[in-house]
Amino acid sequence: MGECLDLSRFPLRPTYALIDLDAIDQNVRIVARSLTPGTKLIAVVKGNGYGHGATMVAETAIKAGASYLAVATVGEGRHLREEGIESAIIVLGPTHRREHELAVGLGLEPGVGDLATVESIARAATLLDRVAKVHIKVDTGMHRFGAAPEDAVELARAIDHAPSLSLAGVFTHFADADAADESSATGQAELFDRVIVEIKAAGIDIPLVDEANSAATLRSRRYDYGAIRLGISMYGIPASSNIPLLPGMKAAMTIESTIARLFCLRKGERVSYGGTYEALRDERAALVPIGYADGYRRALSNRGWVSAGDTVLPVRGRVCMDQVVVGVPDDADLAPGSRVVVLSNGEGESPSAIELAEMLDTIPYEIVAGISARIPRVYLRGGEVTAIEDLSGLSRFR
Numbered sequence: 042m043g044e045c046l047d048l049s050r051f052p053l054r055p056t057y058a059l060i061d062l063d064a065i066d067q068n069v070r071i072v073a074r075s076l077t078p079g080t081k082l083i084a085v086v087k088g089n090g091y092g093h094g095a096t097m098v099a100e101t102a103i104k105a106g107a108s109y110l111a112v113a114t115v116g117e118g119r120h121l122r123e124e125g126i127e128s129a130i131i132v133l134g135p136t137h138r139r140e141h142e143l144a145v146g147l148g149l150e151p152g153v154g155d156l157a158t159v160e161s162i163a164r165a166a167t168l169l170d171r172v173a174k175v176h177i178k179v180d181t182g183m184h185r186f187g188a189a190p191e192d193a194v195e196l197a198r199a200i201d202h203a204p205s206l207s208l209a210g211v212f213t214h215f216a217d218a219d220a221a222d223e224s225s226a227t228g229q230a231e232l233f234d235r236v237i238v239e240i241k242a243a244g245i246d247i248p249l250v251d252e253a254n255s256a257a258t259l260r261s262r263r264y265d266y267g268a269i270r271l272g273i274s275m276y277g278i279p280a281s282s283n284i285p286l287l288p289g290m291k292a293a294m295t296i297e298s299t300i301a302r303l304f305c306l307r308k309g310e311r312v313s314y315g316g317t318y319e320a321l322r323d324e325r326a327a328l329v330p331i332g333y334a335d336g337y338r339r340a341l342s343n344r345g346w347v348s349a350g351d352t353v354l355p356v357r358g359r360v361c362m363d364q365v366v367v368g369v370p371d372d373a374d375l376a377p378g379s380r381v382v383v384l385s386n387g388e389g390e391s392p393s394a395i396e397l398a399e400m401l402d403t404i405p406y407e408i409v410a411g412i413s414a415r416i417p418r419v420y421l422r423g424g425e426v427t428a429i430e431d432l433s434g435l436s437r438f439r
Contacts, residue, residue: 048419051429056298056331057417060093061386062101062427064293068275069105071287072258077265082106083131083251085272086121087113092336092409093276093294094418094430096124102275103128109249111270115140118149124435131176131210135186141165145173150209152178154187159199159206166205174209175200176249179236181229183216190236197240197247210249211237212270219256219281226257230264256280259287277386278394278405292386292393294409296416298347300379302328303369306357312366313358318343325369327354331383332363336412340401341365347381348390349373354381384408 046059073082084102086095099110099121110126112118113134121130132151136144138161144151145165153159153175166173177196180187188196193211200208213233217225233252240247253264255274273280277292304327306312306320329347333339342359347367352375354367369375385391394405401408417431428437 046421046424046426048426051419051426053417053419053429054330054415054431055301056296056329056335056383057419058093058384058412059295059297060097060418060420061291061293061295062097062420062422064277064291064386065093065098065101065275066105068277068286068290068293069102069107069271071289072269072271072274073106075287076258076269077262079267080265081108081249081268083109083111083268083270084275085111085133085270087111087117087133087272088410089117089414091273091276091278091406092412094420095121096126096435097418097420097428097430098275099126099128102271107271109268115144115147115149115151119143119147122147122149129174133178133212133214136162142168145169145171150174150176152176152186152212153196153200154178154180155192156196156199159196159203163203163205172205172207174207176210176212177208179211179213179233181213181232181236182225183214183229185214187213190232193236194239194243197245198243201245208245208247210251210268211240211247212249212251215252215254215257218254218260218264219284221283223260226260226264254280256284259284273406276409278409294384294394294412295382295386296331296384296412298329298331298381298383300327300349300375300377300381301330301364303375303377304328311358313342313361315359318358318366325371325373326357327367327369327375327381329354329365329367329381329383330363331365331416332361334362334413335416336408337365337383338397338401338411341397344400345397346392347383348385349375349379349381351390353390 084107090098109129111131118130142165178187250266251268253269257264258269312318339360345356357366382391387393394408398405420428
């Protein structure tokens, strides 16, 4: 992605993430076109937009047709409001009573799963002379946050009877929608169907009903309801190998760095903490300024690799907090300042988030969400830099 990109005018750290906003825009539009007519799209930007940067992703998704944003915490919602985002923001995770006045004041729409939370939000809304929108989370099998199905109607009645509250929606979350066997998801969906019927039978209107995550959305129109929540797949990463992306969807993140030092290892010399790599012959090595404090996991020691063009550079020794040493083939035409790709969008010789996840026995979500804030995010539109976000904040250029 960055082969022809000139970043010399920006005071950037030599390690940075390129975020292709055109890819995110395209991914949202492709999924939106696939939905049952009338189904809304909720763009999930929790975890700093799955590591891609919540603000720019949120703005891009809304412009591409998303009707709502979703976060996991009140703090994440506050950040978006402080960045000037006015769209509806649903808080998917549990909230604490000390956060409720802030959430109501910001116009966030918290998920609720118990009567105590409903009562606390109602008090906060009354104090602020506001009507707070809330969404009931029903636990249909994830056994995490949410109301038991048999308690959902009582919760809906409590919200309906509270003058300072408005029921904005009811949602659930699948535990296994990305599995090869769909029976877990269909079982949860059938239970959720019954809960929705019971709430409506009690005479309570539900403006928004949603249950589908990325996997369920890409799997079947059975799970559309009134809205779907597009999470990992919005970033161009499949939820699992069982659920492919739709044609045209593309990964949005690439991480690049530069060689800080090129040097020789003599036969028998060891590399990094603990000396876990020993040169078996005289060989070349390079220093790349990225480490586990950036999200480049220590478990990649002596296992991972980066690339320079078509040349694979294997990790030598232990990954440090801020740096990693890689091997350099004798015939590779590299020098200090040469560009290397640490994480690819699926193109070239560098590992993708999927490949790193497989190597580390985890999921791609953890790979991208774990990229720390000290790696600058360079946002691209039409191949040009439109914004940069680093520890000093977000700077826009066009």
